[in-house]
Amino acid sequence: MSQMQYPCANCGANIEFAPGTDVLKCPYCGAETKLAPTGRHIREHSYASFAGLPRKPIATLAPHVFTCKGCGAVTQSDRISDRCQFCGAPLVADVSPGDQVVPEAVLPFAIDRSALRTALKEWTSSRWFAPNGLKKVTAAESSHSTYLPHWTYDARTVSQYRGERGDHYWVTETYTENGETKTRQVQRTRWRSASGVVARDFDDVLIAGTTKVAPKHLDKLEPWPLLDAEPYRPEYLAGHETLRYDVEPESALETAKSRMAPAIDRDCRADIGGDEQRVHQVSTQYNDLTFKLMLLPVWIACYLHAGKTYNILVNARTGEVAGERPYSAWKIAAAVIAALVLVTAVVILIAMNRN
Structure with missing residues (x-):
């Protein structure tokens, strides 16, 4: 397997992609090499054509073997860049x-x-009941920059549905209360069968291509500015880790369909109309189904507390922070005591005013 390293034209050290720029920068002498345009464009790939190709499951593939041109060391990794x-x-x-x-x-x-550092500082300062040591992650020295693989899916969907439309009407109901006969208006629903066809186009339904990061944390990093994506080129990966996908595109497609389902269901209900709707069956056809694999940037910071490691993720485009955090028992206890003292003081003041 071939590999790429980018030597500095000035000092010979390996240069890295500098975040927020379009240059490769030497971490030693500071020399910069501008990335020249490639003329490539991002393409969506036909899923039907892909499904007919012979391919091995990603789990069976051997790790990449890297031979460092600097020190000559040979290492193995399942990452695309390391x-x-x-x-x-x-x-x-x-x-x-x-x-x-x-x-x-x-x-x-x-x-x-x-x-x-700024993003982490703002995030940790808002965690009121976290241990004071959590602020150590603002140093960001142990943080590492990682590209995470994601699948995107586009589709033009046509869905046939069967259901029921419910229209409200009112009836006068007679009842007896305390020996007195009274009337009241009661809502009823008249149901009738409904069926139809709805269509919706989906663009860039985003599905994580890795199981090594908790989905609940990745979801909190959204939205991503996908329109700012660039055609893939290995130079962007230099100096950053890049995970190889371990979620197969077939599995990700099923997840994408489950993400599309709620929007299709809403379309069906809107088409049925009325005051209430029941959707019994939906059959969806996915036309012009395309997909692509893209890499999204995340800073990953770690925090060790009481023998447990907590991960904090930062969207490296928007600065959105998500992750786990421990709780400080003494801070919670202090807050409870302070609340009790305040309540007691209020009770005493009320009693004194009454007397």
């Missing part, structure tokens, strides 16, 4: 079509370590 375990030089695998799907697009890093 760092040499011995000298820290950036390593990027030369992925090509074959057994695995090649990335089509990348959303380059825009937030550097300085902006990362």
